[in-house]
Amino acid sequence: xxxxxxxxxxxxxxxxxxxxxxxxxxxxxxxxxxxxxxxxxxxxxxxxxxxxxxxxxxxxxxxxxxxxxxxxxxxxxxxxxxxxxxxxxxxxxxxxxxxxxxxxxxxxxxxxxxxxxxxxxxxxxxxxxxxxxxxxxxxxxxxxxxxxxxxxxxxxxxxxxxxxxxxxxxxxxxxxxxxxxxxxxxxxxxxxxxxxxxxxxxxxxxxxxxxxxxxxxxxxxxx
Amino acid sequence: xxxxxxxxxxxxxxxxxxxxxxxxxxxxxxxxxxxxxxxxxxxxxxxxxxxxxxxxxxxxxxxxxxxxxxxxxxxxxxxxxxxxxxxxxxxxxxxxxxxxxxxxxxxxxxxxxxxxxxxxxxxxxxxxxxxxxxxxxxxxxxxxxxxxxxxxxxxxxxxxxxxxxxxxxxxxxxxxxxxxxxxxxxxxxxxxxxxxxxxxxxxxxxxxxxxxxxxxxxxxxxx
Numbered sequence: 001x002x003x004x005x006x007x008x009x010x011x012x013x014x015x016x017x018x019x020x021x022x023x024x025x026x027x028x029x030x031x032x033x034x035x036x037x038x039x040x041x042x043x044x045x046x047x048x049x050x051x052x053x054x055x056x057x058x059x060x061x062x063x064x065x066x067x068x069x070x071x072x073x074x075x076x077x078x079x080x081x082x083x084x085x086x087x088x089x090x091x092x093x094x095x096x097x098x099x100x101x102x103x104x105x106x107x108x109x110x111x112x113x114x115x116x117x118x119x120x121x122x123x124x125x126x127x128x129x130x131x132x133x134x135x136x137x138x139x140x141x142x143x144x145x146x147x148x149x150x151x152x153x154x155x156x157x158x159x160x161x162x163x164x165x166x167x168x169x170x171x172x173x174x175x176x177x178x179x180x181x182x183x184x185x186x187x188x189x190x191x192x193x194x195x196x197x198x199x200x201x202x203x204x205x206x207x208x209x210x211x212x213x214x215x216x217x218x219x220x221x222x223x
Numbered sequence: 224x225x226x227x228x229x230x231x232x233x234x235x236x237x238x239x240x241x242x243x244x245x246x247x248x249x250x251x252x253x254x255x256x257x258x259x260x261x262x263x264x265x266x267x268x269x270x271x272x273x274x275x276x277x278x279x280x281x282x283x284x285x286x287x288x289x290x291x292x293x294x295x296x297x298x299x300x301x302x303x304x305x306x307x308x309x310x311x312x313x314x315x316x317x318x319x320x321x322x323x324x325x326x327x328x329x330x331x332x333x334x335x336x337x338x339x340x341x342x343x344x345x346x347x348x349x350x351x352x353x354x355x356x357x358x359x360x361x362x363x364x365x366x367x368x369x370x371x372x373x374x375x376x377x378x379x380x381x382x383x384x385x386x387x388x389x390x391x392x393x394x395x396x397x398x399x400x401x402x403x404x405x406x407x408x409x410x411x412x413x414x415x416x417x418x419x420x421x422x423x424x425x426x427x428x429x430x431x432x433x434x435x436x437x438x439x440x441x442x443x444x445x446x
Contacts, residue, residue, distance in 0.1 A: 054371035055329060055364065066317035070324035077317050094289035094300055101293035101327070106278060109332040121356075126349035133344075141278065148277035 002027065002034040002063040005053075006206060009040075009213035011223050013119050013176070019071040020059040021206050022169045026075045026162060028198035030082035038209055072104045072166055079162035092157045099155040099163035107145065108170045110138040115173050139179070146183045153192065160196075168193035225250065225257035228276075228283040229429060232263075232436035234446050236342050236399070242294040243282040244429050245392045249298045249385060251421035253305035261432055295327045295389055302385035315380045322378040322386035330368065331393045333361040338396045362402070369406045376415065383419075391416035 004027070006020035020036070027034045043049045044056035052060045053069045060067070061074040068074050079085035079096065086096045114134050117127050152158040155167055171190050174180050180187045193199060214221040227250070229243035243259070250257045266272045267279035275283045276292045283290070284297040291297050302308035302319065309319045337357050340350050375381040378390055394413050397403050403410045416422060437444040 050367075050370070054325075054367050056367075057329075065313045067314070068317045068321045070321050070328065072328055073317070073320040073324040076320060076324075090288050091290070094291045094296070097296040097300060098291045098293050101296040101299075102277075104324070104328045105293060105295055105331065106280075108328065109335055112332055113336060124352065126352035129347065129349035130353060144273075144277050144279075147273070 002032060003061070004034055004036050005039050005058045005060040006036045006209070007040070007058055008038040009210050009220060015207060015210050016203060017169075017173055018058060018206060019169070021202055022071040022165055023059050023061055023074045023078070024202035024205055025165050025169075025199050026078040026085060028201050029160075029165070029196070030078055030084045032078065032082070036205070036209075071169075072100060075162050075165055076100060085162040085165075087157055087159060087161075092159075095156040096161045096163045099161075100166050102155075103163065103167035103170045107141060107167070108173075110134065110141055111170055111173050114138055115176070118176060135179070139182070142179070142183045142186060146185050149185055149189060153189070160193075164193055168199075225255060225286040226284070227257055227259050228262050228281045229259045229432070230263070230281055231261040232433050232443060238430060238433055239426060240392075240396055241281060241429060242392070244425055245294040245388055246282050246284055246297045246301070247425035247428055248388050248392075248422050249301040249308060251424050252383075252388070252419075253301055253307045255301065255305070259428070259432075294392075295323060298385050298388055299323060308383075308385040308388075310380055310382060310384075315382075318379040319384045319386045322384075323389050325378075326386060326390035326393045330364060330390070331396075333357065333364055334393055334396050337361055338399070341399060358402070362405070365402070365406045365409060369408050372408055372412060376412070383416075387416055391422075 004020050004023050006024075007018055010018055024034075024036075039049065039058065049060075050056060052067065057069070059071060059074065060069050061077075062068075066077065068077060075085075076097065086093050114131070117131050117134070121127050149155060154160050154164050156163045168190055171180060171186060172194075180190065227243050227246050229247075230241055233241055247257075247259075262272065262281065272283075273279060275290065280292070282294060282297065283292050284300075285291075289300065291300060298308075299320065309316050337354070340354050340357070344350050372378060377383050377387050379386045391413055394403060394409060395417075403413065
């Protein structure tokens with residue numbers, strides 16, 4: 001059985017953002033059955049888990065052929081073994097890799113810096129000076145991204161692919177802000193991706209253990 | 224002929240860091256001949272170049288089969304077509320992808336945030352508060368990274384691979400600091416990678432046009 005590690009519970013700001021979502025979504029699109037293995041803070045710190053994931057994060061992915069970490073790598077691996085997430089021609093596959101890395105290395109660092117300030121450092125003095133700089137850089141990047149998407153529905157080859165999974169996951173991390181509304185084609189793109197049945201199943205499956213934990217430990221709810 | 228875009232000249236802080244270096248290094252390791260196509264600020268802003276690279280950056284890579292951007296994607300593509308940069312078994316290839324993404328998405332954002340402060344925002348008030356936070360996070364990540372490397376020489380499968388190209392390029396962006404000296408196994412790893420003839424050729428080939436530009440326009444030298 002294919003296995004993905006995920007958290008048993010996370011605070012509300014992280015619910016729907018933890019990176020096992022990306023892998024769950026890819027597996028759902030590819031029609032690959034899998035099970036999740038829920039972990040907690042004690043596992044994250046354990047030498048046994050660190051041997052699988054050196055930073056103590058999720059997800060770790062295992063099937064009968066490979067053992068991996070890094071959601072971008074796992075999604076790309078799943079895509080390489082499924083025609084649901086990548087075309088078969090080399091030029092098309094290269095374009096999927098290009099856009100998957102663009103999401104991961106050219107968009108996510110800016111989104112992450114902004115979200116990190118809002119979620120972990122709100123109210124600190126330095127944020128008042130830094131946040132406008134980051135938002136300006138990010139808006140320039142989003143404008144370029146929207147131009148690149150143009151009239152198309154999907155980033156690589158205008159066919160839904162693994163690149164859209166990572167790009168959507170990255171852009172969703174702006175949902176605590178109103179920024180994306182200023183880039184209507186990107187907002188529509190994210191909505192289009194979030195409307196896919198595979199995304200909705202993946203999101204529900206990430207959230208289900210959080211709801212169960214909150215039902216059995218009511219002090220967790222709303223945190 | 225395989226082609227890589229690169230800059231005709233950049234200021235000294237960026238010399239040896241521009242991302243065509245990663246692609247040049249991969250091509251040198253793979254023994255693939257290539258030519259560079261030097262561009263400048265006017266190209267970066269042109270619609271024709273933006274159609275190839277939506278953010279106006281380098282490198283763009285072209286061969287007779289594909290056209291790509293994003294150095295991580297290009298290096299992975301070159302690795303997939305050469306046994307010099309990736310093993311042939313699926314488990315080994317998955318591990319190369321894992322560590323290449325770890326460099327690109329789990330190490331580079333922290334390195335980039337620190338280097339960005341030092342190179343573009345030195346002396347701004349907010350940096351005094353923020354830089355220690357980022358350095359603390361980065362040092363934790365480097366400690367985990369050093370533990371993961373352990374006694375091995377290379378990150379994936381203990382064989383030099385595409386992952387080491389991206390990891391080294393990322394860690395080299397700390398060379399304006401003394402931080403890496405506190406992680407002696409990582410410092411030795413970077414030195415081992417930088418000692419490879421393919422790296423030295425790639426670096427020399429990135430720097431050659433800068434030296435030529437500075438010879439013909441002496442006002443550029445030392446900037």
